[in-house]
Amino acid sequence: MKIVIAPDSFKESVSAPDAAAAIARGVKAAFPGAHTVCIPMADGGEGTVEAVLAATGGKAQQLEVNDALGYKVDAVWGLLDDGTAVIEMAAAAGLELISPAKRDPMRASSHGVGELMLAAVNAGAKRLILGLGGSATNDAGAGMLTALGVRLLDADGRSLPPGGGALGKLASIDTRGLDPRLADLAIDIASDVDNPLCGPQGASHVFGPQKGATPEQVLALDQMLANFADVCARHLGVDHRHEPGAGAAGGLGFAAKAFLNARFRPGVEIVAELGGLADAVEGAALVFTGEGRMDAQTLRGKTPAGVAKIAQRAGVPVVALAGSLGEGYEALHAGGISAAFSLAPGPITLQQALANAEKLLSERARDVMQLWMAAQKRML
Structure with missing residues (x-):
């Protein structure tokens, strides 16, 4: 099973390559046999x-x-x-x-x-x-x-x-x-x-x-x-x-x-083109993306929206992981993101979230993958 991982950086905590690697670790914790393809992303800003x-x-x-x-x-x-x-x-x-x-x-x-x-x-x-x-x-x-x-x-x-x-x-x-x-x-x-x-x-x-x-x-x-x-x-x-x-x-x-x-x-279109994202999502079962904060403005050219648009054309569902989900994030569903999750497991400070971002990314990716695998088994 191929899983494409294409996040942006999580500002002040994790670079895009490190975020992709952390998500991949979580995916493999739930499904060791998964074929993960990491394509770090950006939208033209820092990183x-x-x-x-x-x-x-x-x-x-x-x-x-x-x-x-x-x-x-x-x-x-x-x-x-x-x-x-x-x-x-x-x-x-x-x-x-x-x-x-x-x-x-x-x-x-x-x-x-x-x-x-x-x-x-x-x-x-x-x-x-x-x-x-x-x-x-x-x-x-x-x-x-x-x-x-x-x-x-x-x-x-x-x-x-x-x-x-x-x-x-x-x-x-x-x-x-x-x-x-x-x-x-x-x-x-x-x-x-x-x-x-x-x-x-x-x-x-x-x-x-x-x-x-x-x-x-x-x-x-x-x-x-x-x-x-x-x-x-x-x-x-x-x-x-x-x-x-x-x-x-x-x-x-x-x-x-x-x-x-x-x-x-x-x-995001340029970075996706250089990284070969469109080819990578072909035949994938699931795509992970994400960035530090996601809300209604994410649809205006931010990385998760751009990744979702490419995955949507290939008919591949997208899960987004975010440091925080702001007002209007539900609009992301109309933009091709199947589900969005905040990284925090409970009440934590911003400093704790930044310091533990890679660990939190791995844990949420693991949880999502476990749910995904359980759903797949029920449909068989």
Whole structure:
């Protein structure tokens, strides 16, 4: 009996590969003869590189780059055998790299992301997958562009300082220095965010506060991003600010689309494709998936929903395991998830749950598998 195991990471406790291994142990505790196929998953956020490398056997690369505030940080990215590079924005310009007291979306820059992209090009990559989750920035990808050779100039022809707070002074753009090799690089943006760049649903208003922006800064940043979009529209002859996903990662989605012809795709779809999930579920008896929290929002591009969609096409039932089940999680049943279970065996603290996540995953997987086997026996 083949059992496919395709979870996301459980944030702050278990990586996707470790979660898959823990579930597999539980499955085999109930049914030692089970053939388990582990395909670690991600949706474009943190853990995407690790999940893809675990699923494909690609090689991890490391590069010292600038974080969002200009401090040096060692960022890991992936290179697959077919020449595909996999990069997480969070590895270079992630929110979790900056302590809450130091977060400053007015100064935060995506420059390090551009540094990783250049490393991928230097390594001979012809395709790039860029995950946009966990950003600390609100600079519309301006920092990334400068790292790639673009000059952003004020009215006096001087280069702008880093950060979204400087974009209000942008007067012109010089793209003559943009690395020409990027024209041959096919870029897929892995993101489940469909927000535009500006306005009430834009990058600054929706995501700025969680990056440390005050209400006054949110308004200012939105206006500065609008000025950036105005200048870009004059330079390019087309306005991309309203396109779905332009507001992803503090607006980096806008720059990637406008200047690099990037294509937006759901992150879980890309990771599933690289890991061969669709082929793996063919002929499977059951699929396990899961992540730290599941609720009604899970259906909006999160890993369990993406896994369920693929399994549903193959007619395979799906069981989801979650650290917690939030309001409206019942909606997951309509999305192809047959059943969802919380990991906690009873009242425990968050700290206990995080510390024992692998053990809890194994136990719940064992319990589910025992129930599954009992049901199968009754039907024979």
